[in-house]
Amino acid sequence: MKNASRFLACFICLLISVNSVVANGEMLLPDSTIAALAQEISGETAKRNLEFLARHHRMRGSRGFHAAAEHIVEQLHAYGLKDARIEQFPADGKIFYGTQRSRPPWDAEFAELWELHDSGTTSERRLRIASWDAMPISLAQDSESGEVTADLVHIGAGTSERDYAVVDVRGKLVLTSSQPEAVVPLAIKAHGAVGIISYAQNQRTAWYGEDENLVRWGHLDTFSPNPTFAFMVSLKQAREFQTRLLRSERVRLKATVRAGKHSGSYEVVTATIPGADPNLRNEEIVFSCHLDHQRPGANDNASGSVAILEVARTFSKLIREQKIAPPARTIRFIWPPEIEGTITYLNARPEIAARIKAAIHMDMVGGGPETKAIFHVTRGPNSLPSFVNDVAEHFGEFVNEQSANFAGGKAADYPLVAPEGGKEPLLAEMAPFSLGSDHQVYTDSSFGIPAIYLNDWPDRYIHTNFDTPANVDPTKLKRAAFIGAASAYFLANAQAAQAGPILRVIQVNSLRRTATMLTRRAVLDQGDAANLVRQHLWYERTLVDSMERFFRLPEVTRSSAKTFLDNLERQVGPMGPASAPQNDHRVVFRRRSDLKGPMTAFGYDYFTDQYKVPREGSIPLLGYRGLRGSGGEYAYEVLNLVDGRRNAQEICDAVSATYGPVPVDMVLEFLNALKEIRVIESVK
Numbered sequence: 001m002k003n004a005s006r007f008l009a010c011f012i013c014l015l016i017s018v019n020s021v022v023a024n025g026e027m028l029l030p031d032s033t034i035a036a037l038a039q040e041i042s043g044e045t046a047k048r049n050l051e052f053l054a055r056h057h058r059m060r061g062s063r064g065f066h067a068a069a070e071h072i073v074e075q076l077h078a079y080g081l082k083d084a085r086i087e088q089f090p091a092d093g094k095i096f097y098g099t100q101r102s103r104p105p106w107d108a109e110f111a112e113l114w115e116l117h118d119s120g121t122t123s124e125r126r127l128r129i130a131s132w133d134a135m136p137i138s139l140a141q142d143s144e145s146g147e148v149t150a151d152l153v154h155i156g157a158g159t160s161e162r163d164y165a166v167v168d169v170r171g172k173l174v175l176t177s178s179q180p181e182a183v184v185p186l187a188i189k190a191h192g193a194v195g196i197i198s199y200a201q202n203q204r205t206a207w208y209g210e211d212e213n214l215v216r217w218g219h220l221d222t223f224s225p226n227p228t229f230a231f232m233v234s235l236k237q238a239r240e241f242q243t244r245l246l247r248s249e250r251v252r253l254k255a256t257v258r259a260g261k262h263s264g265s266y267e268v269v270t271a272t273i274p275g276a277d278p279n280l281r282n283e284e285i286v287f288s289c290h291l292d293h294q295r296p297g298a299n300d301n302a303s304g305s306v307a308i309l310e311v312a313r314t315f316s317k318l319i320r321e322q323k324i325a326p327p328a329r330t331i332r333f334i335w336p337p338e339i340e341g342t343i344t345y346l347n348a349r350p351e352i353a354a355r356i357k358a359a360i361h362m363d364m365v366g367g368g369p370e371t372k373a374i375f376h377v378t379r380g381p382n383s384l385p386s387f388v389n390d391v392a393e394h395f396g397e398f399v400n401e402q403s404a405n406f407a408g409g410k411a412a413d414y415p416l417v418a419p420e421g422g423k424e425p426l427l428a429e430m431a432p433f434s435l436g437s438d439h440q441v442y443t444d445s446s447f448g449i450p451a452i453y454l455n456d457w458p459d460r461y462i463h464t465n466f467d468t469p470a471n472v473d474p475t476k477l478k479r480a481a482f483i484g485a486a487s488a489y490f491l492a493n494a495q496a497a498q499a500g501p502i503l504r505v506i507q508v509n510s511l512r513r514t515a516t517m518l519t520r521r522a523v524l525d526q527g528d529a530a531n532l533v534r535q536h537l538w539y540e541r542t543l544v545d546s547m548e549r550f551f552r553l554p555e556v557t558r559s560s561a562k563t564f565l566d567n568l569e570r571q572v573g574p575m576g577p578a579s580a581p582q583n584d585h586r587v588v589f590r591r592r593s594d595l596k597g598p599m600t601a602f603g604y605d606y607f608t609d610q611y612k613v614p615r616e617g618s619i620p621l622l623g624y625r626g627l628r629g630s631g632g633e634y635a636y637e638v639l640n641l642v643d644g645r646r647n648a649q650e651i652c653d654a655v656s657a658t659y660g661p662v663p664v665d666m667v668l669e670f671l672n673a674l675k676e677i678r679v680i681e682s683v684k
Contacts, residue, residue, distance in 0.1 A: 028394055028490050028501055034414065036323045037314065037489070041481045043418030043474025046310040049075060050366070050477075051469045053305060054296035057136035060337040061091060061105020061264040064136075065292055068305075069269050072291070072335050075309060076271045080316040081333075084271035089344050091266045093223065098446070099597035099606040100343040102266065103222045108132050108259035111139040113197070113231045116149065116252045129253070130231045137294045137465050140180045140198065140218035140230035144260045148173070148194045152251040154242055158183035169193040173253055175241055177201070180230035181221040189226045195255050196230035199238035207372060207460035212236035217294045217463040222261070222603050229257040268345050269335035273315050275492070277328035284330045284352070285492045287311060287484065288361040288438050288451075290338035298469045299373070300462050301338070303366030304454075307481045308333055314485060327492035329357065338363075339602040342438040346447060347596055356449050357550060358388045358491050361439040364456040365480035368422065368473035373456035375476070376431040377483065380443045382535075382658045383640035385542040386450035386549070387502050388491060393430045394505050395486040399479050400426050416482055421475030428483075435633060445640040446596040450546070452487060454480050494550050499557040502547060507564055510540050514572060527579070528661050534578060535657035537569055581649035585664050588683040589651075589671055590644030595679060598636065610677035621662070621670040629659025638667055642680050 027034065052071055056064035069086050076084035091102035111132035130138035150173045155163045158176040163186070170192035176183050179200045187193040198218050201208055218232040233241075244251055269291065275281030289304035296302075312333050318324045332352070336342050346353040367373030377396035379389040399416060404425040406415030417423055433443075434453075442449040461467045494502070517536045521529045544561040547553050599607040611618070621638070622631040634655055641651045648671055652664040674680045 026501065026504065027398065028391060028498070028505065029486055033324055033489065034486065036318050037482055037485050038414045038416055040314045040318055040323075041310060041478050041485065043421050043476070043478035043481075045313065046306040046477040046481065047366075047420075047469065047472060047474045049306040049309055050298060050302045050472060053291075053302040054298045054469050057295040058292045058297065059106050059141060059294075060103060060292055060340065061266060062107045064295070065337070066267060068291055069267050069335065072269045072305070072309060073271075076269075076312060076333075079313040080320060081271040081273065081312055084269070087268045087270060087345075088265035089268070089348050091344075092263060093261075097344040097597075098347040098595060099599060100340050100347070100601045101223070101604045101606075101609065102344065103340060103603050104261040105264035106142050106222075106259070106261050108136070108139055108143070108257070110256065110258045111143070111229075111231070112256050113138075114254045116254055129233060129237065132259075135215065135465055137215055137217055138232050139257065139259065140196070140220050140232055141294075142220040142222050142261065143229035143257055144227040145258050146195060146229045147256045149252065149254045150194055152197065152241060152245070152253055154245050155183070155187060158187050161186065164191050173197055173255065175199070175238060175245075177238075180218050181224065184221065184224055184226050184228060188228050195228060197233055197238075197241075197253075198230055199233050199235055201235065203462045205372075205458035205460055207458075209235060210460070211466070212239070214461070214464040214466055219603075229255065229259070231255065266337060266341050266344050268337075268341055269333075270345075271312065271333050273312070273319070273327060273331040275328055275330040276326035280328045281330055282355055283357050284332045284355045285327075285488050286356050286359040286442075286449075287331070287333045287488065288342065288359050288442070289335060290341065290363060290438055291335040292337040292341070294463070296465070296468050298467050298472050299364050299367045299371060299456060299459055300467055301363050302469075303364060303472055303477060303480075304362035305335055307362050307365050307477055307484065308335075310477070310481045311485045311488070314481070315489070324489070327489060328495070329492040330355075331488055331492055332356075336438070337602070339438050339441060340604070342441040343597040343601055346441065353447060353449075356442075358386070359439065359442040359449055359451040360392075360454070360484045360488050361437060361442070361451055362454045362480060362484060363437040363439075364459060364462070365454050366472040366477045367456040367459050368471050368476065369424070370471045371456065371459045371461055373459045375426055375428040375480070376453070376455050376457060377428050378431045378439075378453035378455060379433050380439075380450050380452075381433040381637055381640060382539055383445065383637050383654070384443050384448060384450060385539050386546045387506055387543055388450040388452060388487075388546070390505050390509050390543070391490055391502070392452040392454075392483065392487045393509060395483045396428045396430060399483055400428050403479065416475070416479045418474035418478045421473050421478065423475070426476075426479050435636060440598055440636065443640075444596075444598045444636075445643065446591060450549070452484070454484060491550070496551045496554050499547055499551070499554050500560075503544065503557055503561055506543050510543070510564075510568065513540070514568065518572065524661075528656065530577075531579065531653050532657045533572055535654055537565070537572070540568065541565055579649050579653055581647050584668055585649040585652075586647050587668075587671075588644065588647045589642045589675065589680045590683050591639075591642050591680050592678065599639065599679070600632070607674075607677070607679075610679075611673060619670050619673055621666045624662060624666060626656075626662055627660025634659055634662060635670060638670055639674065639679070642671070642674075644683055
């Protein structure tokens with residue numbers, strides 16, 4: 001403990017002395033470029049586009065999604081991106097794109113839920129509870145057509161047989177606290193209910209349950225053999241129903257739904273700003289988002305969609321006005337349905353996937369003060385070290401510094417404030433990797449594309465009817481677009497001449513990461529502490545090597561990096577020997593090269609479907625909770641670490657350093673399950 005404290009103190013002193021590259025006046029882009037981007041990017045222009053998108057219920061392949069896609073293409077053409085277009089990929093429930101089983105498009109024509117007043121001889125309409133026309137979020141996604149008049153019964157969670165022990169649901173509508181898809185097997189199939197009313201409180205945050213008026217987004221299983229419909233109601237409405245049912249009062253409802261899946265396609269909008277360097281124009285930097293989500297879906301994710309649209313407008317205009325030079329590499333913009341559209345696109349366009357050097361993904365980047373959102377500049381997974389993430393942090397810290405100075409009344413050349421937006425400091429958090437959006441497709445090892453993830457979390461209105469344009473801040477949109485634009489423009493032009501400045505940014509961040517590592521090491525036993533140090537030093541060395549993805553690293557830079565890293569190793573050692581693999585722990589695995597994508601997509605889980613057993617409970621790793629990670633995070637990284645060289649023990653050591661110690665037998669069991677469904681294979 002004393003040694004750890006001494007090392008930690010040493011690194012705190014180093015951090016203070018080094019401070020930051022920004023504070024020392026060295027930026028990765030010249031001031032003229034920073035000024036051009038800061039002056040041109042408009043939070044108001046972005047928000048005007050957001051207001052249009054938020055009018056549409058943007059489900060995959062739906063009329064609402066198509067209207068949003070057409071708007072994006074129209075704007076791109078107006079902004080000068082001549083190749084903007086909608087690409088279509090058939091989706092019928094049978095076609096696979098890598099690990100994504102295509103989901104047929106879904107649309108709704110009409111849906112209403114009424115409470116009826118029983119007058120003895122006739123029933124007459126009394127109160128409309130839900131309406132598709134007024135609030136599309138009130139109809140659960142993938143609902144099918146139906147028309148019933150039935151009594152309402154409360155089943156609580158409805159996911160266990162005990163929830164049905166004292167209540168008869170046959171021929172009735174069921175009120176549940178669970179997501180609709182979770183109660184279908186018992187409520188609909190086993191016990192004969194005719195429809196679902198859900199008040200599921202998904203996307204829990206500290207504000208969960210605080211606002212009883214929120215109606216939350218609900219889902220049914222696209223591939224369920226038991227088609228049904230479900231309405232979503234507010235917590236306030238649900239409690240009113242519960243109170244009356246507890247008094248043995250009859251609640252009679254009439255539900256009418258005309259909706260369902262149909263033949264069609266995934267639609268993906270794409271456009272490019274062509275690279276100007278004949279030797280580099282076939283390499284690409286990609287801007288990613290997801291265009292789909294329920295209406296209004298303003299922060300999630302109209303905000304990311306319009307932020308990258310604003311970057312496209314800004315680049316096109318500044319290049320046309322000769323305020324910045326055309327990028328050396330091509331910059332591509334992609335607007336797909338969330339996760340499933342990205343998996344589809346990268347599998348259907350392998351020639352494009354092979355050209356992508358890095359991705360910048362924006363998902364929820366505009367939350368104003370009412371949303372309680374904290375902005376994150378999120379790194380890629382530890383299994384894929386890349387300097388790309390240090391570049392993003394460099395510009396994120398610049399915006400933090402400038403916006404904080406401005407808010408505090410100090411001098412700030414680039415406060416990045418929109419005239420119609422807030423003036424608060426950004427206070428962006430430089431965050432470790434987290435799952436939950438399209439970036440995890442790019443960074444999956446079958447693609448191996450480094451990705452920057454810009455995102456808000458938490459957001460108390462996510463997936464609700466209150467995720468409205470009124471809660472989106474133009475200043476936040478401007479700042480997110482700037483961080484993305486500056487990072488992309490630097491990466492699009494990065495060549496060997498930039499190796500030195502990149503290395504200095506990496507080294508500053510390396511000291512911060514090392515200080516964090518030493519703090520974590522202090523609470524581990526000797527073996528786990530030694531493993532943490534080994535994995536940390538591997539990560540820092542591999543970060544330097546990652547520049548080779550863009551250009552050949554000059555020997556002077558490599559020599560400087562080696563000196564720094566050797567000194568770092570001497571400061572944090574000793575490491576001790578690596579774990580000696582026992583028995584089956586020596587086995588080495590590799591991924592199938594013809595199956596690309598993560599195991600979990602949006603609305604489809606490849607592992608569960610192929611393994612034929614639910615993920616939770618069948619494989620202990622999937623339900624495991626470590627010091628800093630949960631089962632899904634462990635599983636994602638374990639698969640990412642399968643590279644044809646690491647054995648099971650080495651994979652376990654690497655993931656343990658990231659998320660906390662995990663038993664090697666648990667890791668091996670998951671690897672063998674992946675082998676059983678032919679995702680990976682053992683190496684002879």
